[in-house]
Amino acid sequence: MIMRLPGIYEERLSRFRDGETEINIFLIPGNHGERSLMIDAGFKDRRCLAQMERALSCLDITYDKLDVFVTHKHHDHSGLASEYAELGARILMNPEENRHHYDCLYYNNDKNPEEEQYQVLRSVGVTPEKTPEIWEMFMEIRRRVKENKGWEFEVTGFPFLPVRQGQRLRYGNYEFEVVPLKGHTYGQMGLYEARQHILFSADQVIDGIVPIVGTTFPDEHLLAGYLASLNQFLHVYKSCMLLPAHNEPIWDVKRVVNRILYAYNEKIELMRQILYHSRREMTVRQVGCIAYGMGEIPADTKEFVKLKMVMSKTFSCLEYLRDRDLVIRSERDGTFYWQSAEL
Ligand SMILES: [Zn+2]
Structure with missing residues (x-):
């Protein structure tokens, strides 16, 4: 001390x-x-x-x-x-x-976050139909928490x-x-x-x-x-x-603050460019994997934890771009799709 x-x-x-x-x-x-x-x-x-x-x-x-x-x-x-x-x-x-029981980063076992977890995962583009491997990684955490085996980010x-x-x-x-x-x-x-x-x-x-x-x-x-x-x-x-x-x-x-501001501005601009140049709609997960240079499926727990963080950061940046009318958000079957508003 x-x-x-x-x-x-x-x-x-x-x-x-x-x-x-x-x-x-x-x-x-x-x-x-x-x-x-x-x-x-x-x-x-x-x-x-x-x-x-x-x-x-x-x-x-x-x-x-x-x-x-x-x-x-x-x-x-x-x-x-x-x-x-x-x-x-x-x-x-x-x-x-x-306010929320589940936010992609943390699993709040205070309440029963199951419904909220499904909804959140779907919204960022993680579904049992389209990304079964990643979906299964999230379900594995749920089982661990439910069986009281403990999980690092459990709250x-x-x-x-x-x-x-x-x-x-x-x-x-x-x-x-x-x-x-x-x-x-x-x-x-x-x-x-x-x-x-x-x-x-x-x-x-x-x-x-x-x-x-x-x-x-x-x-x-x-x-x-x-x-x-x-x-x-x-x-x-x-x-x-x-x-x-x-x-x-x-x-x-x-x-310290200017360094953080610079880093966020750079990421926001990168995501704007990704959507502009791809000329198609993408999910939070897809934009995040490109912006942070990640593979489609996490190779191990460390990568999985990184993906969770990446999806959260990406969601924040895309919302920010949307508030400035630079990207458009639409929703189908609970998944958000993002595309450039500048095309
Ligand atoms: Zn914290």
Whole structure:
């Protein structure tokens, strides 16, 4: 555990499955008997829980005085939330994170997402008739989750207190405002300390990565929301120290944000070109495989996970192009087909 700022501690959790993944969990102990804060819960993993318990006891934090602020409902951020809740902690999250039960990236086993999964897969062009091999890979995950065999991106439910934009939270010597970080997910939230110029930025801005704008639902304008949020980073949060959930803290906000903006603009333009030059209608999966240089059928689990991410990013970019009248979307049998509007 390291101290990032006075009274702000960081514990880095890692987990090995298909490659190593890491997350930074932040802890802010409360003053004299007041409540303490944990930002994000970490992977659902016994070793990770043991590591966090050591960190909590080091800082004399007990569960009955602990609030866990879950920035968004992804497996690495919310995995241990149900355990912490059972041990007596209070979980805080934006209820909008329960908006969907299935989004192509994550399988939320909280509810029964079967119907939603069929619908989402069909919409991006994955069907038992046209892409049986890929369809079967998704069904295999469903079986694993149902039989309780576990799956890396599985998300379980937990009780939580709803937090809203603008709400103020005090822990230690810090006073935070709950701020929206729309884009990576629909309802992702961060914590902003205006006086001290600190922002817990979750997965919105990460150094060395282009974060996924992970939507597979039509008309949610998530990429437009993400780009607007990045613009806010260039203005409101430009002189902040960002404490992201992955990789290192960020001081030069402008450099990191501009790199992400550049990467998205490049992909959007590439997809516009793909549809323009192909002169036919294509599904999200087809555009994504070309844009990201992927084969038709994933060769292994790693490729399969990449395809899921690619389809989410591609959906976001195509929606963005459609909002600008550059592509047309039509729907047949639950599948969206995209074509250039410039022909
Ligand atoms: Zn995430």
